């Protein structure tokens with residue numbers, strides 16, 4: 341049975357009043373519509389499980405004090421999903437094994453992004469601590485691929501299917517609350533921006549497979565980690581459009597590579613972010629990381645080749 345109860349709660353803070361309930365599954369909207377550096381959180385009432393504590397500090401503080409939280413789960417290791425994890429330092433943390441290492445150490449975290457130059461690393465080291473309250477954590481338990489967990493909610497237990505969905509990160513997990521027809525897709529967020537797959541451990545092809553795996557669950561309610569975060573029975577076109585962003589990026593890289601181009605040239609096209617954004621070094625990194633994935637794919641498929649000559653490496657369409 342699917343309960344669709346959008347009733348706001350009588351709690352006092354506006355953040356808590358904005359939460360949306362689907363049976364015992366609550367969506368806690370993030371600041372600024374859950375746009376980066378914020379995300380939407382999910383809470384399982386009764387089981388007192390909090391997923392991705394990156395939404396809103398006052399709402400999460402109130403949740404902790406009024407409802408109680410017994411454990412925290414993360415869909416994956418990215419910073420916008422653990423911003424307020426420091427409020428729950430004393431509680432067990434669960435995350436998939438492939439995503440645990442970046443949380444254990446700042447340097448491992450920076451390496452997982454492969455930030456490259458020292459200035460950018462230092463910028464991120466500061467942001468990570470001051471904005472995202474990074475503190476090294478070790479998981480109490482790791483998710484082990486697709487598995488089923490039964491949570492002690494009332495009046496009946498709640499079954500959670502952990503859905504292994506690599507691509508965005510190697511250990512990304514989605515959570516399907518079957519009895520309630522609610523799927524939390526994490527960072528496969530169905531936004532017009534499209535998927536992120538720019539980390540060394542990310543994969544375009546795994547991203548495609550994971551999105552289709554989530555779509556195949558045919559969940560009546562999809563909750564996502566960013567923006568409005570609620571899709572009722574999302575139509576096939578919504579899933580298709582999300583993946584078509586990958587194809588559109590690929591088309592634009594290919595079109596631009598009609599002449600030999602350096603990485604600086606390619607980054608300057610702002611194919612991912614559409615225009616230069618601040619802090620520039622941070623967004624240039626994102627452009628470069630994504631371009632590298634597409635160039636690798638295009639080179640592997642024989643559509644693009646390295647152009648000989650010149651001091652800097654260049655790429656050109658075959």
Ligand SMILES: [Zn+2]
Nearest residue numbers: 416418508527
């Ligand atoms: Zn992410």
